[in-house]
Amino acid sequence: MKKDMQAATYKEFGGADKIEVTTVTLPEVKEGEVLVRIKAAGVNPVDAAVREGYLKDFLPYKFPIIPGWDMAGVIEERGFSARRFEVGDAVYAYARRPVVQHGTFAEYIVIPESYLSAKPENISFEEAAGIPLVGLTAYQSLFDAGQLQQGQTVLILGGSGGVGSLGIQLAKAKGATVIGVASQKNHTFMKELGADFTIDYKDQDVGAATKKIAPDGVDLIFDCASGETLQQSLSALKPSGKLVSILNQGQDLDKSIDFEYVFVEPNSSQLDKLRAFTEAGQLKVHVSHTYSLQQTAEALTQIQTLHTKGKIVITP
Numbered sequence: 001m002k003k004d005m006q007a008a009t010y011k012e013f014g015g016a017d018k019i020e021v022t023t024v025t026l027p028e029v030k031e032g033e034v035l036v037r038i039k040a041a042g043v044n045p046v047d048a049a050v051r052e053g054y055l056k057d058f059l060p061y062k063f064p065i066i067p068g069w070d071m072a073g074v075i076e077e078r079g080f081s082a083r084r085f086e087v088g089d090a091v092y093a094y095a096r097r098p099v100v101q102h103g104t105f106a107e108y109i110v111i112p113e114s115y116l117s118a119k120p121e122n123i124s125f126e127e128a129a130g131i132p133l134v135g136l137t138a139y140q141s142l143f144d145a146g147q148l149q150q151g152q153t154v155l156i157l158g159g160s161g162g163v164g165s166l167g168i169q170l171a172k173a174k175g176a177t178v179i180g181v182a183s184q185k186n187h188t189f190m191k192e193l194g195a196d197f198t199i200d201y202k203d204q205d206v207g208a209a210t211k212k213i214a215p216d217g218v219d220l221i222f223d224c225a226s227g228e229t230l231q232q233s234l235s236a237l238k239p240s241g242k243l244v245s246i247l248n249q250g251q252d253l254d255k256s257i258d259f260e261y262v263f264v265e266p267n268s269s270q271l272d273k274l275r276a277f278t279e280a281g282q283l284k285v286h287v288s289h290t291y292s293l294q295q296t297a298e299a300l301t302q303i304q305t306l307h308t309k310g311k312i313v314i315t316p
Contacts, residue, residue, distance in 0.1 A: 008293060043314060047300060094266045115266050151177075179218065240258075291313070
């Protein structure tokens, strides 16, 4: 039986004016898939970048596109062999598929069960929807690419944003010393998340300020800001250190730097680990604002300012 839903969609790349909220027919639930009623969908800067067409040569796509890759919700229907979860179970996911088309800014999503993990029990759907993309990005950057160990020092550029704020908490949970870089007004926020030291990137050299804190340099730079802040910070990287960026693909970097670019991948077993951190009280998501599905264009305009503290979410 075909089911209709409300969803935000766009038929061509461009600005926020391309988005319309309309009635869409859901695809049928096939083998290994589940139907999830979306309770909340996290909004990320990449959602606006995809809509503008910036990633069209990097990610295959098919119009009309429903934006959004983060979600938390409840399972309503299960396809053949999809038995990891029961109907009624609360789940969360980073729902980016190989083709950009069926996203999370909608009332429902049909998705392979392999993407899903049980939602952390101690937080709301809104908070849970804010974790997957930024949490997995931070996890894969710090631990898979960066191999961050207990006792090492990490410099996090853009420490108060969505990815950086989870990066601070995960690095602390691992037992690392954390230096967070952001504007002065966000220093208290970073300290509350667990940053041992904070640096303001304005009116000073970030590398020199870092060397005052860590004279021998840092083991890892986790770059969530790029630009001038990144260039300045390189002087504080140990010769044996590693640079991991989610923005810079290495074009303007010295080839002698041990560098890795990370574009986050879905990983439900890592979502299980993020759930464990969350339920242990080591990971918190600050939701600064929620938007209705009708306000999708507004939410994407806000995320493009790149000055969102914590996370914003859509509640379909």
